[in-house]
Amino acid sequence: xxxxxxxxxxxxxxxxxxxxxxxxxxxxxxxxxxxxxxxxxxxxxxxxxxxxxxxxxxxxxxxxxxxxxxxxxxxxxxxxxxxxxxxxxxxxxxxxxxxxxx
Amino acid sequence: xxxxxxxxxxxxxxxxxxxxxxxxxxxxxxxxxxxxxxxxxxxxxxxxxxxxxxxxxxxxxxxxxxxxxxxxxxxxxxxxxxxxxxxxxxxxxxxxxxxxxxxxxxxxxxxxxxxxxxxxxxxxxxxxxxxxxxxxxxxxxxxxxxxxxxxxxxxxxxxxxxxxxxxxxxxxxxxxxxxxxxxxxxxxxxxxxxxxxxxxxxxxxxxxxxxxxxxxxxxxxxxxxxxxxxxxxxxxxxxxxxxxxxxxxxxxxxxxxxxxxxxxxxxxxxxxxxxxxxxxxxxxxxxxxxxxxxxxxxxxxxxxxxxxxxxxxxxxxxxxxxxxxxxxxxxxxxxxxxxxxxxxxxxxxxxxxxxxxxxxxxxxxxxxxxxxxxxxxxxxxxxxxxxxxxxxxxxxxxxxxxxx
Numbered sequence: 001x002x003x004x005x006x007x008x009x010x011x012x013x014x015x016x017x018x019x020x021x022x023x024x025x026x027x028x029x030x031x032x033x034x035x036x037x038x039x040x041x042x043x044x045x046x047x048x049x050x051x052x053x054x055x056x057x058x059x060x061x062x063x064x065x066x067x068x069x070x071x072x073x074x075x076x077x078x079x080x081x082x083x084x085x086x087x088x089x090x091x092x093x094x095x096x097x098x099x100x101x102x
Numbered sequence: 103x104x105x106x107x108x109x110x111x112x113x114x115x116x117x118x119x120x121x122x123x124x125x126x127x128x129x130x131x132x133x134x135x136x137x138x139x140x141x142x143x144x145x146x147x148x149x150x151x152x153x154x155x156x157x158x159x160x161x162x163x164x165x166x167x168x169x170x171x172x173x174x175x176x177x178x179x180x181x182x183x184x185x186x187x188x189x190x191x192x193x194x195x196x197x198x199x200x201x202x203x204x205x206x207x208x209x210x211x212x213x214x215x216x217x218x219x220x221x222x223x224x225x226x227x228x229x230x231x232x233x234x235x236x237x238x239x240x241x242x243x244x245x246x247x248x249x250x251x252x253x254x255x256x257x258x259x260x261x262x263x264x265x266x267x268x269x270x271x272x273x274x275x276x277x278x279x280x281x282x283x284x285x286x287x288x289x290x291x292x293x294x295x296x297x298x299x300x301x302x303x304x305x306x307x308x309x310x311x312x313x314x315x316x317x318x319x320x321x322x323x324x325x326x327x328x329x330x331x332x333x334x335x336x337x338x339x340x341x342x343x344x345x346x347x348x349x350x351x352x353x354x355x356x357x358x359x360x361x362x363x364x365x366x367x368x369x370x371x372x373x374x375x376x377x378x379x380x381x382x383x384x385x386x387x388x389x390x391x392x393x394x395x396x397x398x399x400x401x402x403x404x405x406x407x408x409x410x411x412x413x414x415x416x417x418x419x420x421x422x423x424x425x426x427x428x429x430x431x432x433x434x435x436x437x438x439x440x441x442x443x444x445x446x447x448x449x450x451x452x453x454x455x456x457x458x459x460x461x462x463x464x465x466x467x468x469x470x471x472x473x474x475x476x477x478x479x480x481x482x483x484x485x486x487x488x489x490x491x492x493x494x495x496x497x498x499x500x501x502x503x504x505x506x
Contacts, residue, residue, distance in 0.1 A: 001292040003258040009334035011312040016320035
């Protein structure tokens with residue numbers, strides 16, 4: 001029986017988006033979507049969405065114009081690999097303003 | 103009704119675990135612990151204990167099973183010795199960091215190489231920094247009582263407890279001991295509850311990668327980072343000393359035994375010189391102390407250290423800061439430095455300006471016989487040491503009973 005005088009800190013958490021912290025800072029390359037080639041954006045229909053399906057961190061939105069939550073995207077590149085029309089490219093973080101990925 | 107028995111130390115431990123109502127036992131046989139887990143498996147097979155015995159292929163797995171079972175919300179127990187304990191080492195750190203209220207008996211044995219099945223304390227000493235509470239029993243009755251109290255302490259503070267007792271000296275010798283009545287133990291030991299017990303209705307991730315900094319969880323509650331969690335483990339281990347005393351007082355009220363849960367002094371009230379030792383070695387010193395008092399007129403006593411981690415710094419200082427000399431006899435060391443207990447004692451006394459002079463003796467490694475006359479001779483020499491010895495020499499452990 002736990003004694004109430006002890007705090008007993010452990011690392012226990014309920015799973016959910018962002019539970020591991022702002023993992024976007026881990027990113028070396030940033031996925032950039034070319035909406036002129038992206039299937040749902042180009043057709044205006046909920047089709048394809050393979051980037052949403054394959055993202056291991058659920059950072060891609062399932063929208064007509066998909067967007068990526070850069071607070072949490074670790075830059076793994078799976079979305080770019082899976083995109084059947086080559087609409088996603090991985091761009092080195094230092095090419096963005098300030099060179100900082102946060 | 104409580105019951106008097108004459109049996110081995112391993113049997114005493116097994117019967118205490120039965121009384122404590124452990125529900126999962128996973129262990130791997132290793133000398134001299136084997137008869138303890140054999141007895142538990144026999145009792146389970148005979149229907150005398152309502153528990154699951156998980157036969158595993160290694161000590162690493164044994165503790166892994168216990169970690170899983172304790173996380174699932176049941177009282178668990180394991181036991182090992184020597185290299186078996188070292189094979190668990192990675193999991194020892196895990197169990198402590200996860201704050202799992204496990205209890206394990208370690209039947210102390212020398213560590214290979216070279217192989218030795220005989221007693222010393224190197225196995226437990228080498229695991230002193232894993233975050234486990236470590237207590238040392240001196241006789242069969244203490245094995246029973248400490249094991250029962252260990253379950254209560256572990257479950258109250260959510261820190262695993264290692265109950266140590268000397269291989270062969272206790273594990274295989276027969277001594278009388280009393281077993282408390284089953285219902286009285288149930289009253290003393292409330293049902294097991296683990297704060298983060300796995301529950302499919304409320305899934306949680308336990309001990310996943312934890313970032314260097316504190317963070318807000320998905321509910322917006324601030325959660326400690328690795329360092330905060332580890333600091334809390336340290337602080338609450340320190341706090342556990344007081345609780346161990348409270349538990350002992352409650353035990354004493356119910357069962358009539360106890361009263362010296364951390365330091366157990368023998369003839370220390372007026373002592374000029376005090377021996378500090380752990381386990382059966384402290385009991386062996388009773389005769390030595392009696393002899394030196396009666397035959398040589400030396401005011402000596404012995405202080406048995408019952409709890410090694412957390413280290414009872416303030417209690418030790420209170421007991422020893424005003425004596426003339428402290429002689430630390432131990433069955434393990436920090437190789438390349440000196441006795442581990444000696445170094446700990448020295449650091450506990452360092453802040454006190456008139457602290458006693460300290461002597462360090464290494465004895466009984468790998469079961470080397472500890473001759474009472476050697477203890478008498480070296481203790482007498484240390485007491486009578488008149489002139490100041492060079493600090494470096496004073497700080498160097500003497501090995502007793504070498505045969506080279």
